[in-house]
Amino acid sequence: MMRQTLHEDWLLSTTRGPVPEEIAGRSVPAQVPGSAHTDLLAAGLIGDPYLDTAETDLAWAHRTSWRYTCTFEADAPRPGERVDLAFDGLDTIAEVRLNGRLLGGTANMHRAYRFDVREALRGGANELTVDFSPALEYAERERERLGHRPHTNAHPYNMVRKMACSFGWDWGPDLQTAGIWKPVRLERWRGARITGVRPLVTVDGRGTGRVEAHVGVEHAGPGGSGGGLVLAVRVAGRETRVAVPAGADEAVAVVEVPEARLWWPVGYGDQPLYDLDVTLSEQAAGGREAAGGSEAEADTVHRRIGFRTVDVDTSPDEIGARFTVTVNGRPIAVKGANWIPDDHFLTRITRERLARRVDQALGAHMNMLRVWGGGIYETDDFYDVCDERGVLVWQDFALACASYPEEEPLAAEFEAEARENVARLSSHPSLAVWNGGNENLWGFADWGWPEALAGRTWGEHYYYELFPRVVAELDPTRPYVDGSPCSPGHRPGELHPNDPEHGCRHEWQVWNQVDYTHYRDTVPRFCAEFGFQGPPTWTTLTDWIHDSPLTPTSPAFLLHQKAGDGNGKLHRGMEGHLPVPDDFADWHWATQLNQARAVAFGVEHFRSWWPRTSGTLVWQLNDCWPVTSWAAVDGDERPKPLYYSLRRAYAPRLLTFQPRDGGLALIAVNDTGEAWSGHVRLQRQNFAGEVLDTTKIELSVQARSAARLDPAESLTTPADPGKELLVAATDDARTVHTFREDPELAYDPEPLSAVATAVPEGYRVDVRARSFARDVAVLADRAAPDAEVDDMLVPMLAGETRSFTVRTGARIDPGELTAPLVLRCANGLSVHAAGPA
Incomplete structure (x- = not known):
């Protein structure tokens, strides 16, 4: 197999549409993989789409057609040689031509x-040419042909197989990318090639690992290989060789590995990975059987696997x-978050960026990420990083918040993308759950779809x-669940898909309708989505939004607030919990703080x-651009205060005061492999x-496990509720409860005094509290854009001192780290309150 990558010397131009005069008729260098916007x-022909109100200035691109062209050198096909042009991903409606000959059309970004x-x-x-026409216009034509199907947002994204959030979401821009978004290459081969490797990895009761490698084979011609094909599969120094039957398009080889080291989620054990090497060879005509003889290597594939079993227990109780x-x-106590594409422009996401993001999840004690269905089937880079770090992945099929037609050509596209991606991801031990999609069952049950559908198909x-059949056929080692949320084993109409006592639940009454204390109204079996909004960090916000004055209702700020009545919900969410400031800097801090408290309350x-x-899977870990959203890490990769509260709420050992039986109980949660013993010190103090x-x-x-402790009534009954608090502490955990x-x-x-000094890694900020200080934070990015503090939202009791480490490569005046807008706590907000907004 000879591969020639075709990523150089591309040009981009427009071919039709409402194109601005300064762009029409021009050709510009194009990066492949890439997108028209980034080119x-x-x-220099457009402003940054994330900056201020530039998003609205680019609406013309929604209805523009694009042409990618490149010229490459190649040898003419030789007799008996097969030559393929392979695209790993085209976004989305495209026609491909080589030297003027139409090779075919595409209508699915996900395959x-x-x-x-x-x-x-x-x-x-x-000359290679790829013409892209607007995905929006394709979707609109399909809607007219098939009839309207209910969906969220403005555009009929459910009529085309393109990333749903490309059309905008309540946290993302409406930019509707187009381009060659994955690698493209020319492949030359003879005899046969490997079309795919699908390892089914299991472990038996004796600890023997078993790899059942299903290897797809394509033959260059109808005659096949004159001497026959041999498949060799090697794992952990053990090899199995099998002869490939003449004309077969798949061969299976089984390798057993005694005493296989088990792959575990982080916090439960190690993550040993084994090399899986697959070789397809051709025997010389008249050669001996697969055990030997003269062979020529035709194709090879390398994967990494981990030995483990995974399931979802949905049994009744x-x-x-x-x-x-x-x-x-x-059983795994899942602590995690939902994952969206880490940049709206997917081709800017590098393996290094993914590693930083997953490391942030680990830093907050997370052990699962859910790849949400309005994005993509995540890349092998993403899964490799999760494999290495022990982060479980829940992968949605790419459907979200919509009804989907079951007619052609969509039905065939759904099957093709499902088969391709289930097979592609089967080698990754981190992949734990396949899920039918996001909120589509819930939509049918609750959002008035049956009336709007009038009998039309909805998915x-x-x-x-389809999806359970594909998973059962191609990867029976993993569980499939019908949707998120869902009540497994029940269709809408039999049992509500968001029933808290069955399956997985999404909790969105909090944020949308009720106060965050209502998290306590239900005890779900698994909460796959819940969250609360807050703006990005100050530096991210002010790097991208330049309104003057900058306010919650200034134009660019509002464009970066995509949620319906988002600011109203932010204000109502604070009422009763925090003062609502009128100064923007205080408002920014208060909304971030309230987000952190609300989500930690739920967790x-x-x-x-x-x-x-x-x-629990918090909505959400990350952002795809600079925006007010539910994310813990903003679009410029900076952790928001929410991140630090999640790290505390997801700690392996947690103390939390919770109402039980009309009183206040202390719950000790131990998510470690060792018993937690000793004493809890309880104090009521002013x-x-x-x-x-x-x-x-x-x-x-x-x-x-978790255990309940019941403090004496004298501890939980304050003499002056406005001036007292309850503290519970062990050597490795502490929690503080206020009575109002x-x-x-x-x-x-x-309440604070502080001194900052330079240290080798940056700066140390020594803080002392003369009175109780709640949620002490060093908002380090206000002092230097790259500065990041090691902890935040720390409750400090009177007389306590605490050192915070700020890591930065910048030289700054240490006094900036103790300035009023950098060193903050909740106490000061009462001084600047404006009353309800």
Whole structure:
């Protein structure tokens, strides 16, 4: 197999559409993989789409057609040689021509394409052209042909197989990319090639690993290989060789590995990975059988695998039905977040960026990421990073918040992309769950779809027939669930898909309708989505938005707030919990703080009910651009205050005060493999630090379990609720409970003193509290754009000192790190409150 990458010397131009005069008729250098937007940006013909209100200035691109062209040198096909043009991904509606000959058309971003070019390729210079027409217009034509199907957002994204959030979302821009978004190459081969490797990896009760490698084979011609083909599969120094039957398009080789080291999620064990090497060879005509003889290597594939078993326990119990992820037979307390594409312009996402993001998830004690269905089937780079770090992945099929036609050509496209991606990702041990899609079952049950559909198809066939059949056929080692949310085993109309006592639930009444304390109204079996908004970090916000004055209602700020009534929900979400400031800097801090508190409130509630609630996936870990959103890490990769509160709420050992049976209980959650024993020290003290009551309670929590402790009534009954707090601490965990919300607390508005000094890694900020200071934070990016603090939102008791480390490569005045807008706590907000907005 000879491969010639075709990534150089591309040009981009427009061929029709409402194109601005300064762009029409021009050709600019194009990067492949890439997109039309990023090429125009590199050429200086458009402003950065993320900057200020530039997004609206680029709406013309929605209805523009694009042409990519390149010239490459190649030898003419030789007798008996097969030559293919392979595209790993085209976004989205495209026609491909080589030397003027139409090779074919595409209409699915989520799959690869391959064209036999023996008739079109010539020796010397060859011209390759890819014409893209607007995905929006294709979708609109399909809507007219098939009839309207309900969906969220403005555009009929459910009529075309393109990343749904490319058309905008309540956290993302509406930019509708087009381009060659994955690698393209010319492949020359003889005899046969490997079309795919699909390893089914299992472990038996004796600890023997078993790899059943299904290897796809394509023959160059109808006669096949004159001497026959031999398939060799090697794992851990063990090799199995099998003869490929004449004309067969698949061969299977089984390799057993005794005493295989098990792959575990992070926090449960190690992540050993094994090399899987697959070789397809041709025997010389008249050669001996597969055990030997003269062979010529035809094709090779390398993968990495991990030995483990994975399942989702959805068995009924006395409450309803479980939803517990198990790995190697052990229940896993899932602590994680939802994942969206890490940049709206997908080709800018590097393996290094993915590694940084997954490391941030690990830094917040997460062990699962859910790849949300309005994005993409994530890349092998993403999965490689998760394999190496032990982060489980829940992968949605690429459907979200819409009804989808079951007619052709969409039906065939869904099957093709499902088969391709299930097979492609089968080698990755981190892949734990295939899920039918995002909120489509819920939409049919609750959002008025049946009336709007009037009997038209909506996707039921995909969730209950196609996807489970494809997973069962191609990767039976992994579980499939019907959707998120869903009540497994029940279709809409039988049991509500968002029933809290069955399966997985999304909790969006909080944020949309009710106060975040209502997280406690339900005890779901698994909460796959919940969250609260907050703006990005100050530096990210002010790098991209330049309104003057900058306010929550200034034009560019509002364009970067995509949620319906987003600012209204931010304000209503603060009422009763925090003062609502009128100064923008204070408003920015208060909304970030409220986001952090709201989500941590939910996480701690859900975790306190382990194992009844078996997991939580916060919406969301990351952003795809600079925006006010639910993310913990903003679009410029900076952690927001929410990130630090998640790290505390997801800690392996957690103490949390929770209401139980009309009183206040202390729940100790132990998500480690060792028993947690010792004593909990409890104190009721006033904000000045005077201890009013104290005791010790014996602590004994088994591994991977939770225990309830009941403090004495004297500890939980304050004499002055506005000036007292309850503290519970062990050697490795602490929690603080106030008896009123912030507007009713008699905080010292300026409780901190601090000194910053230079240290080798940056700066150390030594902070002392003379009175109780809640949620102490060093907003380090305000002092230097690259600065990041090691911890944040720390409650400090009167008399306590705490050192924060700020890592930065910049030289800054240490005094900036103790300035009022950098060193903050919740106390000061009461000074600047404006009342309800």
